Amino acid sequence: MEKVNEFIEKMQQARRDKDTKGAVSYLQAATKRLGELSEKDPENPVYYLKRANIYININAHKYAEKDLLKAISWEPDNSETLYLLANVYLKTSEFKLSVQAYDKFFLLDEEKPCGRDHAEIYYERAIARNGIFWYDEALADLDAAEAINPDLPNLQKCRATIEKNKQNA
Numbered sequence: 616m617e618k619v620n621e622f623i624e625k626m627q628q629a630r631r632d633k634d635t636k637g638a639v640s641y642l643q644a645a646t647k648r649l650g651e652l653s654e655k656d657p658e659n660p661v662y663y664l665k666r667a668n669i670y671i672n673i674n675a676h677k678y679a680e681k682d683l684l685k686a687i688s689w690e691p692d693n694s695e696t697l698y699l700l701a702n703v704y705l706k707t708s709e710f711k712l713s714v715q716a717y718d719k720f721f722l723l724d725e726e727k728p729c730g731r732d733h734a735e736i737y738y739e740r741a742i743a744r745n746g747i748f749w750y751d752e753a754l755a756d757l758d759a760a761e762a763i764n765p766d767l768p769n770l771q772k773c774r775a776t777i778e779k780n781k782q783n784a
Contacts, residue, residue: 619648619665645669660686664696667703676703694723698731705739710746717743734764741773750781 626641646666653662663686670679683700690696701716717740724731741756757774760767 616652616661616665619645619652622648623669642669642673658689660690660693660696663689664699667699671699671703674706676706679703680707692723692727693729694720694727695729695731697723698729698736701736701743702739705743708746710743713743714740714747714749732764734760734767737763738767738770738773741777745777745780748780748784750777750784753777754781 622641622645626638626645629635629637629641646669649662649666649669653659653666656662663682667679667682667686670676670682680700680703683696683703686696687693687700697716697720701713701720704710704713704716717736720736724733737756737760741753741760744750744753744756754774754777757770757777761770
């Protein structure tokens with residue numbers, strides 16, 4: 616895993632240096648190494664989760680989804696992994712799946728808190744609920760987010776959008 620972390624650091628440095636070719640090369644090396652590690656120890660969710668995080672950082676959400684689902688199959692009670700999956704579904708406009716994953720996250724997080732900011736998660740779930748036309752539930756999520764963090768960026772803009780969508784429905 617040390618080599619993977621080294622590749623990731625080099626990839627990030629190459630991105631900062633605007634060395635796209637180098638960044639891609641290190642990305643490929645890191646994902647290849649994680650693939651090799653997961654083949655040797657296929658029941659270890661750490662490798663899938665690590666690779667999913669790489670894919671999320673480069674907006675390759677469909678690849679991340681596969682790895683997150685694999686990680687969840689080996690460790691179904693990991694709220695952090697469910698949170699990441701919910702975000703992947705949100706980014707790919709799979710709103711219903713996103714809402715389901717956020718709901719499972721909240722259930723699991725009660726038992727095993729992962730330390731995520733619930734205000735942001737309520738906000739993100741509101742966006743997903745808006746995407747499936749559940750406007751009242753989306754507004755309730757925004758209320759919950761606002762109660763936790765009234766200074767959450769774009770909260771009022773999001774509320775206005777959802778209220779407008781509700782009126783036009």
